[in-house]
Amino acid sequence: MSRINYPNRVKIAAIPTPIDRLSHWSRELGVDLYIKRDDMTGSDLSGNKGRKLEFHFAEAQARGCNVVVTCGGAQSNHARATAIAARRLGMDAVLILRSRTTPPGGEPINGNLFLDQLVGARIVWVTPDEYRARDAVFERVGAELRAAGRTPYLMPEGGSDEVGAWGYVAAVEEIAAQEREMGVQFDAIVHAVGSGGTTAGLVLGTKLVGVGAEVRGFAVCDDTAYFVDRVTAIVDRTIDRYQLRIPFASKELRVDDRYKGIGYALSLPAERALVRQVAETDGIILDPVYTGKAFFGMVDLMRADRLSFGRRVLFVHTGGIFGLMAAASEAMQ
Ligand SMILES: *Cc1c(COP(=O)(O)O)cnc(C)c1O
Numbered sequence: 001m002s003r004i005n006y007p008n009r010v011k012i013a014a015i016p017t018p019i020d021r022l023s024h025w026s027r028e029l030g031v032d033l034y035i036k037r038d039d040m041t042g043s044d045l046s047g048n049k050g051r052k053l054e055f056h057f058a059e060a061q062a063r064g065c066n067v068v069v070t071c072g073g074a075q076s077n078h079a080r081a082t083a084i085a086a087r088r089l090g091m092d093a094v095l096i097l098r099s100r101t102t103p104p105g106g107e108p109i110n111g112n113l114f115l116d117q118l119v120g121a122r123i124v125w126v127t128p129d130e131y132r133a134r135d136a137v138f139e140r141v142g143a144e145l146r147a148a149g150r151t152p153y154l155m156p157e158g159g160s161d162e163v164g165a166w167g168y169v170a171a172v173e174e175i176a177a178q179e180r181e182m183g184v185q186f187d188a189i190v191h192a193v194g195s196g197g198t199t200a201g202l203v204l205g206t207k208l209v210g211v212g213a214e215v216r217g218f219a220v221c222d223d224t225a226y227f228v229d230r231v232t233a234i235v236d237r238t239i240d241r242y243q244l245r246i247p248f249a250s251k252e253l254r255v256d257d258r259y260k261g262i263g264y265a266l267s268l269p270a271e272r273a274l275v276r277q278v279a280e281t282d283g284i285i286l287d288p289v290y291t292g293k294a295f296f297g298m299v300d301l302m303r304a305d306r307l308s309f310g311r312r313v314l315f316v317h318t319g320g321i322f323g324l325m326a327a328a329s330e331a332m333q
Pocket of ligand 1: 047048077078158160192193194195196197198199287290291318319320
């Protein structure tokens with residue numbers, strides 16, 4: 001039984017997910033490298049968002065909401081997971097998606113976007129500028145839904161807030177149990193950082209569970225200062241709202257911004273080559289937007305200094321397979 005006092009939760013993700021040893025890369029890098037298969041949280045729900053959504057949807061149900069509103073890029077993994085989970089729980093989803101086309105909404109219907117449409121999510125296309133000022137869009141959509149007699153639940157980008165953070169607190173507890181089973185203690189938990197909720201949950205989790213591993217993130221956009229602020233805000237709000245008695249200082253956070261490459265959802269040939277290599281050597285399918293960049297950064301630092309992350313390293317595979325499929329025709333060639 002858990003000593004941690006979790007908020008309400010509904011079952012959405014297929015968890016626990018396995019931890020596998022990456023034998024090729026362990027040999028190549030001279031460390032013990034493991035992978036937490038959070039790409040296996042569900043074939044359609046694949047990725048880290050399913051863990052967070054267990055807590056969001058519990059809160060949405062407790063408040064009597066019947067439609068969830070969230071946002072992301074056109075190929076958002078979070079939007080797709082939300083749209084599918086909503087249907088499974090008998091709810092509707094409205095997705096505010098950032099378009100790269102003029103006028104907005106000319107994106108090819110593939111990958112995540114195809115699944116959004118398949119489950120009949122309503123999509124509100126916005127320009128990058130409108131997306132930056134999306135609070136106004138959330139307000140407008142929320143007001144429209146209320147006027148139509150619906151009860152909306154508004155969820156931020158990536159589900160990254162004090163509710164979603166619990167998903168990765170629970171993941172750390174799962175990892176701790178697997179460490180005991182496997183007789184291993186990880187020195188570091190390495191992962192990709194996109195909107196900060198996973199990092200916030202991992203940091204809170206290591207403190208609440210009492211796990212010694214250092215949480216090491218790789219930014220896939222923005223920069224370290226931005227994510228330190230953002231993760232700190234989520235951690236502080238979680239501590240406040242749930243009255244957690246744990247110490248936290250932003251200077252503990254380690255988010256490396258040197259491997260975001262040429263920008264969000266854009267990849268360099270070397271990053272693509274590594275995604276291909278990991279697929280060939282270990283049969284693990286990374287994605288170009290998140291996990292490919294984080295894995296690239298981790299390998300690069302280990303090549304310069306083998307023990308950059310300690311001897312026993314856990315890489316969290318946060319998913320992204322549908323983004324890879326969408327990129328298959330362009331970025332991966
Ligand atoms: C959203 C996402 C991340 C980043 O997680 P955040 O909690 O948003 O920082 C990493 N990998 C994949 C595949 C994602 O979809």
